[in-house]
Amino acid sequence: xxxxxSVEKIYLDVCTICRPYDDQSYLRIRLETDAYYLILNYVKSxxxxxxxxxxHYYELKSIENDQERISALSILGNLGxxxxxxxxxxxxxxxxxxxxxxxxxxxxxLAFAEFGAEYFVSCDEKLVKKAGRAGxxxxxxxxxxxxxxxxxx
Numbered sequence: 459x460x461x462x463x464s465v466e467k468i469y470l471d472v473c474t475i476c477r478p479y480d481d482q483s484y485l486r487i488r489l490e491t492d493a494y495y496l497i498l499n500y501v502k503s504x505x506x507x508x509x510x511x512x513x514h515y516y517e518l519k520s521i522e523n524d525q526e527r528i529s530a531l532s533i534l535g536n537l538g539x540x541x542x543x544x545x546x547x548x549x550x551x552x553x554x555x556x557x558x559x560x561x562x563x564x565x566x567x568l569a570f571a572e573f574g575a576e577y578f579v580s581c582d583e584k585l586v587k588k589a590g591r592a593g594x595x596x597x598x599x600x601x602x603x604x605x606x607x608x609x610x611x
Contacts, residue, residue: 467507467539468497469571471580472517474601475533479526490581493601496610497579501537510538511548511570517563541574548573558592560585571596579604 477491501508514534521527548569555565564585571578572595579601580586589598599607 465504465507466577467509467575468501468577468579468604469509469511469541469567469575469596470494470497470601471567471578471582471585472514472530473581474579475514475530476521476526477581477601478529479523490601493605493610496605497601498533498537500608500610508534508538509541509571509574510534511541511567511574513563513566513570514538541570543570543573555592555594560588560592568594568596568598577604 474490474494477487477494480487480491482488482491497506498508500506515531518527518530518534521530548566551569551572552562552565555568556562560568564582567580568578568589575596578589578594578596578598580598581600583600586598586600589596604610
């Protein structure tokens with residue numbers, strides 16, 4: 459009898475979800491945008507589960523571009539699965555990460571990602587490096603690196 463492999467859970471931060479709305483004339487941004495769309499295709503085909511937290515919705519409230527905000531909310535609503543964790547524990551972990559030098563938003567995203575995902579994907583290179591140095595409980599990487607790691611085509 460074969461074991462069914464569990465579907466891996468990924469957490470995309472808001473800067474990744476909104477990457478298509480950034481200036482695509484820069485090569486790095488175009489590559490990250492393509493990687494983001496590739497990841498979404500694999501989420502749609504159920505190879506990965508897109509995990510969503512209250513931090514996503516809070517952060518998206520501040521996006522002034524209606525089309526960008528509505529698109530991001532649609533992706534989260536249609537493809538995302540809400541992380542089920544003790545909010546008090548998530549708050550406590552957020553405070554621990556803030557004490558390690560993370561900003562509030564980044565700390566909250568990482569805390570929820572630790573509770574609900576194997577991978578934290580961000581276009582914020584400094585955040586990814588800092589998460590690696592801090593030894594957070596989730597693998598942090600860029601969308602391009604994630605696609606390379608998982609051999610997405």
